[in-house]
Amino acid sequence: MSTRRQAGAVRSLARRAALALAVVTAAIPGARADATLVPIPLETLPGRTLGNTPVVLSARGLEIPVVGDAVVALPFPAQELEIEAAADGPVLLSWSGRSGSGFRPYGPPWRYVAVPREPAPLRLDLRIAWGWAPSARPVLYLLGTGTLVVRAMRARPVPRDPVAIAAALDGALLWAPESVGHTTINLLTRSYWSASRRTWLSDVVAGAALAVFLAALAVSWLRHRRFHPGLALALAGLVALAAWNAHFLVRFLPMANLRPQHDVEARIRDNYYFSPEFGALAALARATLRAGERVGVSGERGDWFAPQTLCFQLAPRPCVIVERGAEVHSGISRVGRLRSEELDAIVSFHGGPLPDGFETVAAVTPEAVVARRR
Amino acid sequence: MTFLVATALFVASGTAIIRVLRLDVRSPLADAALAWLVGSGWFATIAPAMRFGVGLPLSAVGAVLVTLAPVAFWGALGMRRRAAAKTADGAGPLASAPAAPPYRLPRPLWAYLPMIAYVAIVAAAVLLHGVNTPTHTDDGVRVRAFAPMLAFADEWGAEARALFVMAGPIPTFVPALGWMLGGAGDPFHPNYAVLAELVALLFLAVGLPSARGSPERGWSSAFALLSIPLFVYHCTSTYSDAVLAMRVGGGVLLALEYARSRDRRDAERAFLLLGFAALVKREGELVAAVPAALLAAQLAAERLRGRAFPWVALACAAAPVALGAVAKVAAVGLAGAFPMFRVLVVESGLSDAPAAAVHPGLRMQAAAFFFDQALFRSGNAGMIYWVLPVAIVARARALVRSGLVWSLAAVGALLAEVAASSILIVPQYTLDQSTVHRALMVASVPAALWIAAALTDAAAERDGVGERDDGGGGSAARRRRHREGRGTRP
Numbered sequence A: 001m002s003t004r005r006q007a008g009a010v011r012s013l014a015r016r017a018a019l020a021l022a023v024v025t026a027a028i029p030g031a032r033a034d035a036t037l038v039p040i041p042l043e044t045l046p047g048r049t050l051g052n053t054p055v056v057l058s059a060r061g062l063e064i065p066v067v068g069d070a071v072v073a074l075p076f077p078a079q080e081l082e083i084e085a086a087a088d089g090p091v092l093l094s095w096s097g098r099s100g101s102g103f104r105p106y107g108p109p110w111r112y113v114a115v116p117r118e119p120a121p122l123r124l125d126l127r128i129a130w131g132w133a134p135s136a137r138p139v140l141y142l143l144g145t146g147t148l149v150v151r152a153m154r155a156r157p158v159p160r161d162p163v164a165i166a167a168a169l170d171g172a173l174l175w176a177p178e179s180v181g182h183t184t185i186n187l188l189t190r191s192y193w194s195a196s197r198r199t200w201l202s203d204v205v206a207g208a209a210l211a212v213f214l215a216a217l218a219v220s221w222l223r224h225r226r227f228h229p230g231l232a233l234a235l236a237g238l239v240a241l242a243a244w245n246a247h248f249l250v251r252f253l254p255m256a257n258l259r260p261q262h263d264v265e266a267r268i269r270d271n272y273y274f275s276p277e278f279g280a281l282a283a284l285a286r287a288t289l290r291a292g293e294r295v296g297v298s299g300e301r302g303d304w305f306a307p308q309t310l311c312f313q314l315a316p317r318p319c320v321i322v323e324r325g326a327e328v329h330s331g332i333s334r335v336g337r338l339r340s341e342e343l344d345a346i347v348s349f350h351g352g353p354l355p356d357g358f359e360t361v362a363a364v365t366p367e368a369v370v371a372r373r374r
Numbered sequence B: 001m002t003f004l005v006a007t008a009l010f011v012a013s014g015t016a017i018i019r020v021l022r023l024d025v026r027s028p029l030a031d032a033a034l035a036w037l038v039g040s041g042w043f044a045t046i047a048p049a050m051r052f053g054v055g056l057p058l059s060a061v062g063a064v065l066v067t068l069a070p071v072a073f074w075g076a077l078g079m080r081r082r083a084a085a086k087t088a089d090g091a092g093p094l095a096s097a098p099a100a101p102p103y104r105l106p107r108p109l110w111a112y113l114p115m116i117a118y119v120a121i122v123a124a125a126v127l128l129h130g131v132n133t134p135t136h137t138d139d140g141v142r143v144r145a146f147a148p149m150l151a152f153a154d155e156w157g158a159e160a161r162a163l164f165v166m167a168g169p170i171p172t173f174v175p176a177l178g179w180m181l182g183g184a185g186d187p188f189h190p191n192y193a194v195l196a197e198l199v200a201l202l203f204l205a206v207g208l209p210s211a212r213g214s215p216e217r218g219w220s221s222a223f224a225l226l227s228i229p230l231f232v233y234h235c236t237s238t239y240s241d242a243v244l245a246m247r248v249g250g251g252v253l254l255a256l257e258y259a260r261s262r263d264r265r266d267a268e269r270a271f272l273l274l275g276f277a278a279l280v281k282r283e284g285e286l287v288a289a290v291p292a293a294l295l296a297a298q299l300a301a302e303r304l305r306g307r308a309f310p311w312v313a314l315a316c317a318a319a320p321v322a323l324g325a326v327a328k329v330a331a332v333g334l335a336g337a338f339p340m341f342r343v344l345v346v347e348s349g350l351s352d353a354p355a356a357a358v359h360p361g362l363r364m365q366a367a368a369f370f371f372d373q374a375l376f377r378s379g380n381a382g383m384i385y386w387v388l389p390v391a392i393v394a395r396a397r398a399l400v401r402s403g404l405v406w407s408l409a410a411v412g413a414l415l416a417e418v419a420a421s422s423i424l425i426v427p428q429y430t431l432d433q434s435t436v437h438r439a440l441m442v443a444s445v446p447a448a449l450w451i452a453a454a455l456t457d458a459a460a461e462r463d464g465v466g467e468r469d470d471g472g473g474g475s476a477a478r479r480r481r482h483r484e485g486r487g488t489r490p
Helices: A003-027 A162-174 A201-224 A229-252 A264-270 A276-288 A306-314 B002-020 B028-054 B060-088 B109-132 B144-153 B158-167 B169-173 B176-182 B189-211 B215-225 B229-234 B241-261 B264-277 B284-304 B311-332 B339-348 B360-377 B384-394 B396-401 B404-425 B427-431 B441-469 B476-484
Strands: A062-073 A080-087 A091-098 A111-114 A120-125 A137-156 A192-194 A295-299 A319-321 A328-330 A337-339 A345-349 A358-365 A368-373
Touching (some): A080 A091, A111 A120, A137 A276, A162 A192, A201 A229, A201 B384, A229 B229, A229 B384, A276 A345, A276 A358, A295 A306, A306 A319, A306 A345, A306 B144, B002 B028, B002 B060, B002 B189, B028 B060, B028 B189, B028 B264, B060 B176, B109 B189, B109 B215, B144 B169, B144 B176, B144 B189, B158 B169, B176 B189, B189 B215, B189 B241, B229 B241, B241 B404, B241 B441, B264 B284, B360 B404, B384 B441, B396 B404
Parallel strands (some): A295 A345
Antiparallel strands (some): A062 A137, A080 A137, A091 A111
């Protein structure tokens, strides 16, 4: 065995040992009580992650290139991660658990955060994401265009005690904030009193309200020697509604965007919460294209969100969704038609190469561009 | 900014209509709310009827003329009445409802402060988040918020007309007025329109009972209304499900008020709001017809006891429905104008068209899911459907004596309608949870308002008991109603 190979093997062994030491040390009884986040040596990660993108260690940290989407499955279980990260482009970081066959980054619930341009700590609670289990590996699902640089990573390990695991899961899920996703319009995240035991929060609140009802009846009997079911009902009903509302408020307020923004364009640019790259492109296209320009919007195959929403934001400009290979294209809900040669501009969101005759005039990223006919 | 101007025009228009019809309540909050609901409904009734029925393109000037026509009519009527009053030396012009007493805070204040705080916090959060959040797609395939942009651009090809029928006249035309006035620079107008509906309903819920001496009922209604989590979230979106629920809820709120006040004008206001509710979404007519039919049944039952049936009010409520239908038929033809009726006919086997084959097992699963998850467990409706049956059982005797039973029947019928749709017609959308929870909102909002009414009555019962124990004979409110010749409350 050559000296170089021996050195490589030693480095690999050292990385594995450091990773194992970090995770095992963090998992010892008592570590949970002080809620310690254990540093994960970044040099232990390259070569041990799974996914569709290379993870490279550089002087800046762990670099993960993102064009479209990138998946990185970390090689250790955890219940919480804190990463100090930045991206040089608009990148959305979603997370979920991976156990067994796969993972579902979009949930529901879909847990995500827009990666900031300047390094900042991002707290990823894996327990409240889809697919978490004590043995599940964290999956980072990156959407956008740019390079994510992780400068430090810390993990809260999974406790060994099954009771502690259940308590950690139940507590996290009970108070987890709601997050806006494509399916939120149809249903909110389910609320469990104890997710580990599948005890619904509604059952517990109803039980508490029933107890209040009975107690109020008893008090009225003791004080007036007669029952006042009306007052007892009012109290119990109020308890039921108020308890649920208090819980809802805790989950709703962190999700709500409460920062007043007067500027319409800034709201479009900044507030597509789960697609910062898209929001930036929509605002750029609105600023770039003149009223009356005939626009074609091009997106990834199967992307139903970006093309339609772009056309909406560009209205009342004539706008169609460009179908590759087609000569005639139509707009939202098939309203309006334009032939390819009638298009003055193309707005492409991960839509691949521009059609012949168009050149980029403004860009958020190389994948999110506004182009005009030459 | 242009949306604020449009709002002022709608409120002016609505104020004129309710003054002409003598349906104002002389309470600034409640009248402003009614004015928005009626004024925007008026515009959404006339604008598509003119555009599709008569074929007149809708310009900014035309839109303003449509909006201000009731104001001009009100002014002309007022001048005529003033002239007549001068010659006859009679009463002042357009005397309507007596002035409301000043507002007061609910009592005991310490008990209501948390509710008021909750209403204020949630309403503020919804307004901010709703204003801040740009439009997303609907169902992954549609952008209903696009319909008002078509009204603004006045581009009505065949596909655009189908979108108008899908969205309904109110979601299509109301957000467009601001754009017509100032150009479509601000794509958030559909958001503002939904939020204006919420503000109007909250104003109505709080303002009307408060103006009648019962702020407790008003704040309870607002609190219950915001106790439906998915409804609260929907108000921050540009979907129309919340708008339909709020329009129907407004009608039921006034029907509940009628149960207490026995004032026929409350029933007439309810009819009017339910008529406009039919102009939201493609299923608006079917949904609004349910509480309107039960209110009509209530009034018909009263006719047997000698009170006149308000045919004029019913005609006023039917007018927007009829004009909306004319606009839809003119836009897409009879076959496409009422897609929900067509679905019902096909499903019931009255049509030759083949119904979607739904396995009976699927319907059973959907039924189980509907009653377990959608109503009670998922949390999308909060605790509304837990409290509702308990309130019915615990207050059964009182309900039988009160007019609330008619509103309860309306809530039950709405729930049955949604259940039939979710279990029999589209069970697959119940099981995949793509529509069931938001379809329920048209029943949940009226149910919440009914619960608030029932619980407020239940809490007030203790006053009556105490006074009976003292040999009293009724609370101050009851004595006041007795003096006014109104009915009793349970």
